[in-house]
Amino acid sequence: MSESTPSTSPERHRLYWRKNLSCLAILLTIWFVVSYGCGILLVDQLDKIRLPGTGFKLGFWFAQQGSIYVFVVLIWVYVRYMNKLDADFRENGDSGSAND
Amino acid sequence: MFLAWSAIQLWTLGIVGLSFALYIGIAIYTRTSKRSEFYVAGAGVPAVANGMATAADWMSAASFISMAGIISFAGRDGSVYLMGWTGGYVLLALLLAPYLRKFGQFTVPDFVGDRYYSWFARLVAVCCAIFVSFTYVAGQMRGVGVVFSRFLEVDVTMGVIIGMAIVFFYAVLGGMKGITYTQVAQYCVLIFAFMVPAIFISIMLTNNPIPQLGMGGTLSGSDGVYLLDRLDGLSEELGFAAYTAGSRSTQDVFFITMALMVGTAGLPHVIIRFYTVKRVKDARMSAFWALLFIAILYTTAPAVAAFARTNMITTVSNKAYAEIPQWFKTWEDSGLIAWMDKNNDGIVQYTAGAPFGTVSGDSKLLPHFAGATDDAAARGPHGQRLLTNPTSEGTNELYVDRDIMVLANPEIANLPNWVVGLVAAGGLAAALSTAAGLLLVISTAVAHDFLKRVIKPDISEKGELLAARVAAFGAVIIAGLLGIFPPGWVAQVVAFAFGLAASSFFPAIIMGIFSKRMNREGAITGMLVGILFTAGYIVYFKFINPAANTKDNWWFGISPEGIGTLGMLFNFIAAAIVCKFTAPPPTEVQAMVERIRVPEESA
Numbered sequence: 001m002s003e004s005t006p007s008t009s010p011e012r013h014r015l016y017w018r019k020n021l022s023c024l025a026i027l028l029t030i031w032f033v034v035s036y037g038c039g040i041l042l043v044d045q046l047d048k049i050r051l052p053g054t055g056f057k058l059g060f061w062f063a064q065q066g067s068i069y070v071f072v073v074l075i076w077v078y079v080r081y082m083n084k085l086d087a088d089f090r091e092n093g094d095s096g097s098a099n100d
Numbered sequence: 101m102f103l104a105w106s107a108i109q110l111w112t113l114g115i116v117g118l119s120f121a122l123y124i125g126i127a128i129y130t131r132t133s134k135r136s137e138f139y140v141a142g143a144g145v146p147a148v149a150n151g152m153a154t155a156a157d158w159m160s161a162a163s164f165i166s167m168a169g170i171i172s173f174a175g176r177d178g179s180v181y182l183m184g185w186t187g188g189y190v191l192l193a194l195l196l197a198p199y200l201r202k203f204g205q206f207t208v209p210d211f212v213g214d215r216y217y218s219w220f221a222r223l224v225a226v227c228c229a230i231f232v233s234f235t236y237v238a239g240q241m242r243g244v245g246v247v248f249s250r251f252l253e254v255d256v257t258m259g260v261i262i263g264m265a266i267v268f269f270y271a272v273l274g275g276m277k278g279i280t281y282t283q284v285a286q287y288c289v290l291i292f293a294f295m296v297p298a299i300f301i302s303i304m305l306t307n308n309p310i311p312q313l314g315m316g317g318t319l320s321g322s323d324g325v326y327l328l329d330r331l332d333g334l335s336e337e338l339g340f341a342a343y344t345a346g347s348r349s350t351q352d353v354f355f356i357t358m359a360l361m362v363g364t365a366g367l368p369h370v371i372i373r374f375y376t377v378k379r380v381k382d383a384r385m386s387a388f389w390a391l392l393f394i395a396i397l398y399t400t401a402p403a404v405a406a407f408a409r410t411n412m413i414t415t416v417s418n419k420a421y422a423e424i425p426q427w428f429k430t431w432e433d434s435g436l437i438a439w440m441d442k443n444n445d446g447i448v449q450y451t452a453g454a455p456f457g458t459v460s461g462d463s464k465l466l467p468h469f470a471g472a473t474d475d476a477a478a479r480g481p482h483g484q485r486l487l488t489n490p491t492s493e494g495t496n497e498l499y500v501d502r503d504i505m506v507l508a509n510p511e512i513a514n515l516p517n518w519v520v521g522l523v524a525a526g527g528l529a530a531a532l533s534t535a536a537g538l539l540l541v542i543s544t545a546v547a548h549d550f551l552k553r554v555i556k557p558d559i560s561e562k563g564e565l566l567a568a569r570v571a572a573f574g575a576v577i578i579a580g581l582l583g584i585f586p587p588g589w590v591a592q593v594v595a596f597a598f599g600l601a602a603s604s605f606f607p608a609i610i611m612g613i614f615s616k617r618m619n620r621e622g623a624i625t626g627m628l629v630g631i632l633f634t635a636g637y638i639v640y641f642k643f644i645n646p647a648a649n650t651k652d653n654w655w656f657g658i659s660p661e662g663i664g665t666l667g668m669l670f671n672f673i674a675a676a677i678v679c680k681f682t683a684p685p686p687t688e689v690q691a692m693v694e695r696i697r698v699p700e701e702s703a
Contacts, residue, residue, distance in 0.1 A: 013694065013697070013698050016697075016698065016699060017697055017698075020697075024194050024195070027190070027194060028190075028194065031187065031190050035183050035187050035357070035361075036354060036357070036358075039179060039183055039357075040350060040353050040354050040357060041350065041354070043176070043346070047344070051316065054313075054316030054317065054326070055316050055317065055318065055326025055327055055328040055329055056315075056316040056328065057328075057344055060176055060328075060344045061316070063176060063179035063182070063183065064171075064176070064178075064179050064182055064402040065312060065315075065399050065402065067182075067183050067186075067187070068182065068183070068186050068395050068398055068399055069395070069399070071186055071187055071189065071190050071391060071395070072388070072391050072392050072395050074190050074194075075189065075190060075193045075194075075384075075387055075388040075391055076388055078193060078194055078384065079193075079381075079384045079385055079387075079388050082198070082381070082384060083381050083384075085699070086380075086381065086699040089699050090699060
């Protein structure tokens with residue numbers, strides 16, 4: 001049983017929420033860059049490069065396949081990060097944890 | 101009667117019949133009398149199973165049959181569907197699923213009504229949910245009828261009725277529980293059915309059994325010529341744009357993709373799939389599994405599109421009708437292929453441009469045949485079915501329905517008959533699974549969100565369950581009628597569904613979770629602004645004045661398919677402005693937002 005900060009203290013919640021938000025900000029930035037950036041806005045420029053060893057133009061590949069792979073990885077990373085964050089915050093104390 | 105059926109039809113009947121027996125078996129096994137099981141499968145579905153069910157629920161007849169066909173004709177522009185219909189899952193996983201699961205009620209209007217402490221907000225949400233779900237389901241039931249008619253030569257109406265009966269059975273008996281486990285089975289059927297022809301054709305064309313890799317590979321039997329390069333070349337020779345080039349404007353592609361992604365994350369039948377798992381961490385994990393299972397099909401589809409297009413051009417273009425492969429004639433009999441020999445040379449010319457004119461009264465280019473398939477007088481000098489359409493300028497003589505690209509693939513590749521039956525079963529699995537999910541949203545919106553929460557809060561559990569079943573029954577009937585007598589505007593209305601979800605639900609839920617300050621007045625204003633703007637724009641260009649539906653008249657060059665993104669922005673802006681001048685939410689509501697944001701207490 002934890003005798004230090006109870007797991008329901010507002011500052012721990014705030015810290016948890018901040019970590020949650022910064023995780024989201026990073027992942028959503030990647031989401032945007034890969035789909036809208038590589039697949040739409042920069043697609044013509046990227047098409048000048050070929051994915052090595054294949055017949056894929058890079059922009060076209062991002063738009064039709066690559067972005068989807070990245071999406072799957074993004075959710076995976078999110079799940080792992082949040083499960084760890086939840087576990088850290090369920091344990092007692094340690095609100096200033098160094099596990100980043 | 102069965103003796104007159106071909107081998108293909110018997111195989112199809114067998115495989116489809118087996119799959120239906122499976123679904124009915126699951127329905128009987130999962131029948132329930134508990135409200136929580138009817139609405140959210142008792143919140144006990146394991147993450148992997150929930151992911152599979154979500155994937156099947158998501159992938160409709162459109163994903164299975166039409167999408168590869170659309171991409172095969174649109175080339176790079178088809179990417180809007182690929183990215184748009186997968187990228188939304190990232191938004192769901194990161195921004196919605198875990199919080200809604202923590203919230204723990206049963207439906208989307210539940211969340212909107214509780215978070216914005218308003219029966220009016222709940223009512224707006226209910227109406228949106230019902231409208232969005234009905235428009236979506238009309239297309240599904242039609243899809244079921246079409247698959248039956250194409251493969252089993254059963255009349256479309258009969259096909260819709262059979263589909264209705266199956267869905268009714270497992271949806272009404274088991275509610276969400278029955279639907280979820282049937283969807284798991286349907287996912288297995290549909291993914292197998294999609295992959296088998298794709299793998300065969302990939303091997304045939306590129307010697308690579310993995311379609312995703314084969315798409316980037318070299319053509320077998322050529323010396324190192326890449327498939328995509330050959331396809332680009334063939335397309336340009338015939339007067340089409342290069343396959344890997346795009347022709348829609350960048351901003352339109354941007355807005356459509358965003359409307360689809362955000363719309364996906366706002367569709368009620370997708371969101372409720374996250375209420376059914378045990379815990380918050382299962383909600384996140386199930387979003388991962390769902391996207392993984394969806395990605396298997398969605399990364400194969402563009403490969404299928406490229407293969408099918410290459411195959412079609414090389415086997416059909418500039419071939420004499422008399423020597424054309426049998427599949428061409430079979431699908432001509434079904435009305436999905438048509439050839440107007442404009443220059444009377446007996447050779448099928450396939451180039452860019454319309455092959456013939458649209459018959460007045462048709463909403464899009466459709467072939468009108470002079471007679472039935474067995475009418476010898478309605479056949480031309482080479483044996484082709486004659487058309488009554490007016491002629492058109494240009495050299496193109498060939499009409500090909502997009503759906504052929506998936507449906508005819510097994511025959512184009514000379515695959516055994518059972519593969520054809522499998523494709524039929526897969527298409528049906530996709531359509532039925534989506535239809536069931538949509539019907540459940542409608543039935544819970546009526547019985548739970550409307551009847552119990554707004555009209556008669558003291559209704560008993562038995563009463564509510566009965567109402568839900570009756571509503572499900574009613575919804576199946578209406579959906580079936582829409583499938584049998586489809587209004588001409590069905591396809592357009594699906595874009596409508598996404599636009600509405602993007603401009604109404606998504607912003608309301610996001611603000612509800614990520615802002616404690618967003619209040620009832622702001623949210624309702626935002627939702628109404630988003631809905632009215634988006635609906636107005638779409639109704640104007642698609643129904644009132646379709647002749648004006650061109651780039652020059654669009655706002656900022658955004659088509660009606662992409663306008664939901666702008667509607668979403670207007671929702672956010674209007675809500676933020678109104679919220680500034682009105683009272684903050686009551687403290688209990690702010691506490692609720694706090695509660696859904698924090699990690700779960702360990703059990």
